[in-house]
Structure formats: structure tokens, C-alpha cells
Amino acid sequence: MKKIQMVDLQTQYQHIKSEIDKGIEEVIASAAFIKGPKVAAFQGHLEEYTGAKHVIAVGNGTDALQIALMALGLQPGDEVITPTFTFIATAEVVALLGLTPVVVDVEWDTMNMSVESIRKAITPKTKAIVPVHLFGQCADMEAIMAIAREHNLFVVEDACQAIGAKYTFRDGTTKQAGTIGHIGCTSFFPSKNLGCYGDGGAIFTNDDELAEKMKAVANHGCFVRYHHDFVGVNSRLDSIQAAVLDAKLPHLDAYIASRQRAAAYYDKAFANNAHILTPGHHKASTHVYHQYTLRLIGVDRDAVREELAARGIPAMIYYPIPLHLQKAYQDPRYVPGDFPVAEKLAACVLSLPMHTELDDEQLEYITRNVLDIVK
């Protein structure tokens, strides 16, 4: 059996080596390393794929979030609502910009931000909501957009884990993760569903004005070269990474299908185990399984993880500490117990190997051993 990894980028590369190598060689031959034609081509192809009117490639997913928030013209002290059970980047960029992160609880089944909690968190200072499409499934965007319209708030989607996920509204329209709010952000970190071979990210918007503003923010605050209208940042996708991504994008649907196939295998294997809850589904969203995350009930999660490791099966805890309990984000407004669902999830989640190259032999070995340990 092939060694089991959380993510197997080596085998994935072997299948498309000639396409990737050709793209990288073209960039080196052209020496157009920064803002070259490969970046423009990839942005165009990603616009076609996602349906976003504008795709702006940037340095990484965290930068994408920061640039998005910088473009909205928010003022120090303005509040931005984000889930407490997620990766740190969303709250981090809010805090860095002098805005106030306001965290809310999540749903037990989907692990995405709770619409009820958002309603309770809104104050006159609230200016934006940053939903995170956690583990590859969209948050309840129909409800979130309705709240945003009602309270005149911006919505910046953190679609770093959910590129290609589709959300269907009650009227039957379907949109991709990251193209529903005013702005969407994604990451091309190597292990993400569309990953490059280094750092990368992108911003999506359908709004022409916001697109121009965000391009300027990412380019030192310039609309015209060497004319700096405001304080910006320097954030761009390099051409070699764009070449890698442009070679991988045509395979993204097949990659998503491989992840969904592995998830279906896991779902079926664990369906009848009282200690294992498989990922819950929101009826409006597809799931692209950036992670396949179990909730383990009535067993010692950390001991399960250790025993799996001893049998050659890596498993990860995403995420062990909710944002409101992180040292850097300690805030007298929050105490342990404030967000009970997030705290319970942090104590019981376990993510299994999930990538595009899992074969039946590996899936059989993983599921058989999980069921042997958790009983």
C-alpha cells in the first residue's frame, strides 16, 4: 500500500507533470516573472470557471482578506463579524486593520457560522460579515445575504477552503463560493483544493469599482504608476505560481470529484458507528471536502489520533482552539463557555486524510482501522 498522507501532492504532480513543467519553463524562458501574461491568463480562466466578473490574483489568502477589507473604507472601531471556529486569518486581518473582530458561534452539523448568532451580534458599529466556508461547504449564504441587506453590511466570503463549491438559492440560481458576497477571497496554499507550489491567493468581485480599488490596494495604493493615492500593500501572485495554477485549473472538477468519492467512502463506512458523526450537510451547498472532519463522541479523541498515527494513518485537529480563546485575541467580552458549539467542536473534531489521490486500498485500511479503534 502507498504511504498514507493527509495530502499527497507528489502523486498528483506525477499525473500532470508535463503540463506543469511546460508552464513553468515558459515563464522562465520569457523572464516575465511578475505580472506576466501567465497571471493575466490564469485570472481570465478563473473568471470563466467561477463566474466572477473580476478575479484579482494576490500573494496569498490572508492578503486577499486584508485587501478586501482595506477596499471597503472601514474605520477604526468598526465591527466585523466572523465565526470563532476557523483558521485565524479572518480575525487577524480585521484586528491588524484596527477594526474590531466580533466572533460568533457555529452550527454543530455543518460547523459553519450560525445565522442566529450573527443576528445577536449585530450592533450599530457592525459594518461587515466575513463568513468562512469551512472545510469546503458554503455557509448559509441566502440567510447571510438577507441579514446583510437588512442591516446594510458588506459580506466578504472567506472561500479559501471552498473553491468550486456551489450554492443554490431558493429561486434556483446557483453561484460558486466566493462569488455571492460583495467580495470573495481564496487561497492557493499548496494543500488547498486548487493549490500552487508556494504561496498564492485571489479575490473575486462582480463590482467594477471595488475591483479597481482592490487592484490599487494590492499595488501600493496606485491607480497610476508612482502616483500613490492612499496607503496600500504589495501583494501579487508570481508568474511561476500562475503557470502551476493554470495547468491545474482544468483538473479542478475532477479533483473535487475525487475528494467527494473519498468522502462518500468514509460516510458509508462510518454510518453505523454511534461514536462517529460524519460531516453534516447544508441542503443548499455542495461540499468540496477541503477537509473530511469527524466529530468523535464519547471517546478520547487525542488517544484515537495517537493510535491512528501508530498504525500509519495521519489525522489532524482543525481547529483545537476557537478564536475567542486564543491568547492574542483575549477580550474581556469573551469567556470560556460563550460559544459552546465551537468549544465542543474544538474538543471532538478529527480530520482524516483527504486528497485527490486516495485509492480504495488506502480508504479500506483507514476506515477499517478507525472502526477498530473507535468502538
Ligand SMILES: *Cc1c(COP(=O)(O)O)cnc(C)c1O
Ligand atoms: C488557508 C486559509 C486562509 C489563509 O490562506 P493563506 O494563503 O495561507 O494566507 C484563510 N482562511 C482560511 C479559512 C483558510 O483555510
